[in-house]
Amino acid sequence: MRLPPSYSIVLSLWVTILVLAQAQREGSGQKVVLSPPSSPSPSSSPADGHSLPLKGGKGEEGEGEGGRGGKGNGPLDAGFAAFAREKLDRWRVPGVAVAVVEGDDVWAEGYGIATFPSTPVTPSTLFYAGSTTKAFTAAVVSLLIASGNFSTSSSSSSSSSQGKTPLNWQTPLSHLLPSDFALQDGNGWAAAHLTLEDALSHRTGLARHDKALARRYPHHDDNGTETHPGTVRDVTRSLRHLPVATEPRVGWRYCNLMFMVVSHAVQTLTGGRWLGETMRELVWGPLGMGGTFLSVEDALEGGWEVARGYYWDYLGEVGKGGEGGKGFVPVPFSSLYLASGAGGVVTSVLDYAKWIQCLIRGDNANNDKNGCPVLPPEAHRELKAARMVLPPSSRRGYDAPLSYALGWNVGTYKGNRVFMHSGGMEAHGAEVYFFPELGFGVVVLANTAVTSNVVGWELAWKLINERIGVREGEGFDWAGLGKERVDAQLKLADTAIESLYPDRADPPLPRALPLERYVGVYSHPAYQNVTIELVDGDKEEETAQRPTDKGERVKEKGELKAIRDNMEWQMTFEFRHVSGEFWAVVIDMLNTPNMLSGQLARAEFVVGVGGTVEGLKMEFLEDGSEGVIVFERIA
Known part of the structure; x- marks a missing residue:
């Protein structure tokens, strides 16, 4: 040939x-x-x-x-x-x-x-x-830097040429995306100083948060009732709602989202041009990668x-x-x-x-x-x-x-x-x-x-x-x-409760409310909605949630579920009761449900003084704790 x-x-x-x-x-x-x-x-x-x-x-x-x-x-x-x-x-x-x-x-x-x-x-x-793919993104940034044709100014600088700094690896993301790049409250120094180099080397301190990638996002200028297909700008703006795992530059935390932030920065620098076109012009075309x-x-x-x-x-x-x-x-x-x-x-x-x-x-x-x-x-x-x-x-x-x-x-x-x-x-x-x-x-x-x-x-x-x-x-x-x-x-699903809660009560405490009272829609500004349903859509007998005289569980599989088909990574959440309001969550991919990409999470329902479920706390654990995500019940 x-x-x-x-x-x-x-x-x-x-x-x-x-x-x-x-x-x-x-x-x-x-x-x-x-x-x-x-x-x-x-x-x-x-x-x-x-x-x-x-x-x-x-x-x-x-x-x-x-x-x-x-x-x-x-x-x-x-x-x-x-x-x-x-x-x-x-x-x-x-x-x-x-x-x-x-x-x-x-x-x-x-x-x-x-x-x-x-x-x-x-x-x-x-x-x-x-x-x-990440190597190509970094290569494109290197070519923009080497060209000498791009410069930035801090948000406090005037728009004149005075104060302009040539684009380099130490350019802060906040200078490139002043209206979009921000981190959760309490991380002001990191938001102001994190650089292209930090983002491309996974040393920003931000955890993965891959499950926060949505297919649609609310418009930025309305009350959230209208949505549009997700963009890298939406991902960038969502970071302000996500917990930071560590201080910047003290540990390596793999984070896909930060490469999406850099993608947004590249597209902004090149006048809104799609990153794929820039990659083809700068790298793939010259190398013959048709x-x-x-x-x-x-x-x-x-x-x-x-x-x-x-x-x-x-x-x-x-x-x-x-x-x-x-x-x-x-x-x-x-x-x-x-x-x-x-x-x-x-x-x-x-x-x-x-x-x-x-x-x-x-x-x-x-x-x-x-x-x-x-x-x-x-x-x-x-x-x-x-x-x-x-x-x-x-x-x-x-x-x-x-x-x-x-x-x-x-x-x-x-x-x-x-x-x-x-x-x-x-x-x-x-x-x-x-x-x-x-x-x-x-x-x-x-x-x-x-x-x-x-x-x-x-x-x-x-x-x-x-x-x-x-x-x-x-x-x-x-x-x-x-x-x-x-x-x-x-074996992940079978060992979920033991690995997540080794010090759980034995026998476990009963939950506060009937199972169907936990059904509802729980929302977070970055992770969006988690709609919880009964497994198989059936109400469960009270006895199925109580320990036997020997402290054994009557039912071991999940009692509640959520199907996350509105997210970029479509997943299923299966909630298994542990003790009181604490639950183990078994996560699997919706389109490849064989657990090879499965994960675990901890969950806790928040029951208010009036005896109703008001919220849900979840701690996702991909590559270590991703922080506690607090969902508010909205329906």
């Missing part, structure tokens, strides 16, 4: 023109680069085969035979193909695509099923890439093959010896407009191979030599500079605990510097690694949640260890970590 030679020539000419244009550009205005040539159409993409050995920069096939396990497949040989299929079966993943970069060479292969019943994964199959999008709708409308997401019905197998479940269940394509620069990319391993080749070639770039001038030397340096140390648990098989740069984890493995990032969506997973000094990188994309990442670990680290010379059995046990996580998730 061969990429059209004309496309490689056009791309090379375009990169040359781009570099010259950037060098001659005047330091005024907000135009950053010229518009790139049209992206290659799906019909010219290498979608008609399963493997694609390439010689980088030449548009030519590698030596040897193509096809699955052919001699031209380099590290993706017949033995690796068998290993990949074994892992797909072991972890219940329909399909996976893999690309390996070695200097100028790229090998790519697809294994398994992209869409049932029979559409195979190919190197050009598109997948959701999740949080690996099959990469910030909108799955754009990919589908363009005729690209996007792998369908699936989940395996583990829960249907419970108590049936592994039999009786529904197997793979398809998941609807998710619109990721709101995910934006935090996790909205849809791409192929072929395109991502071009991206990591750029990052490898530009490493340690200086003004005399830059192997990938799409990013200037200072961008290559800044994007990879460590900003925050991760917890000790991040060490795993690395030489030391990892750090976080700007959209990348960074560490060393067997003395070799490595950059990596995972991505996880509702029914897709991504793993990306590159070793600059080795000129080596691996990309793995697959189509389930959680287990795709486990497959990615196993496949990527087999390739990495073989390249470095680590013998089998001497590396970290990624399969063991995967089994530990999957097993824990499948």
Whole structure:
């Protein structure tokens, strides 16, 4: 299989023109680069085969035979193909695509099923890439900074040129978004001083709060009765209602919302231009990444093959010896407009191979030599500079605990510097690694949640260890970590009460009111409405809520539920009574209900002096406590 030679020539000419244009550009205005040539159409993409050995920069096939396990497949040989299929079966993943970069060479292969019943994964199959998007957001910011065409002033400065400061990594978000960026009361210093660098390195102190992402938001200029589809501006304005977990810059707290804030800042700086267009003009176009999008709708409308997401019905197998479940269940394509620069990319391993080749070639770039001038030397340096140390648990098989740069984890493995990032969506997973000094990188994309990442670990680290010379059995046990996580998730609901409330009353205290009195609508300005209903819609007999003489629970499953289908991440909340007004909440994804992405939360109903439920307190616990969210009962 061969990429059209004309496309490689056009791309090379375009990169040359781009570099010259950037060098001659005047330091005024907000135009950053010229518009790139049209992206290659799906019909010219290498979608008609399963493997694609390439010689980088030449548009030519590698030596040897193509096809699955052919001699031209380099590290993706017949033995690796068998290993990949074994892992797909072991972890219940329909399909996976893999690309390996070695200097100028790229090998790519697809294994398994992209869409049932029979559409195979190919190197050009598109997948959701999740949080690996963050590196592109940081790269776009680096290009805006390097252009010298953007400046800011503090909210107290005049609008004249006096007091203007060139855009840089230390630019406060409040200077870029003075009307929109604010934090909860009591966090005034952080709101005034948090910077682009802080947001892009997860050191703002804000917890995840992913469950606060809504599909619709009230208009800013009315009483909240009218709504509109959510935007990154809405997300930014919602932060003022969310508790902050820690002081800024004292700990690493992963926060997708802050990347959405940066997305809003970029769009504001570029005159309201959609971030996806800016990414294409500044990065994807110059690199020839014609099959990469910030909108799955754009990919589908363009005729690209996007792998369908699936989940395996583990829960249907419970108590049936592994039999009786529904197997793979398809998941609807998710619109990721709101995910934006935090996790909205849809791409192929072929395109991502071009991206990591750029990052490898530009490493340690200086003004005399830059192997990938799409990013200037200072961008290559800044994007990879460590900003925050991760917890000790991040060490795993690395030489030391990892750090976080700007959209990348960074560490060393067997003395070799490595950059990596995972991505996880509702029914897709991504793993990306590159070793600059080795000129080596691996990309793995697959189509389930959680287990795709486990497959990615196993496949990527087999390739990495073989390249470095680590013998089998001497590396970290990624399969063991995967089994530990999957097993824990499948037991999460059963152990919810014990893990959340180990010091609960025994026997438990009865709740204050009949079950149906807790039914209602509870509202929070950021998390919006939680509508609580009876499980199965039936009233429950009083005896079902009382402990027996032996202190045993009559009923162990949830008694109340809430379906959060109005949020960006659609979830179900199942409330299980613990003692008094305290409840355990088991959270699962609405479209992938197998608990692999499940979470737990604590809840407490607030009963007023008049004997009615007036509110609900919830403590979500993704990556640690996210603070207490107080919902007011409104119906």
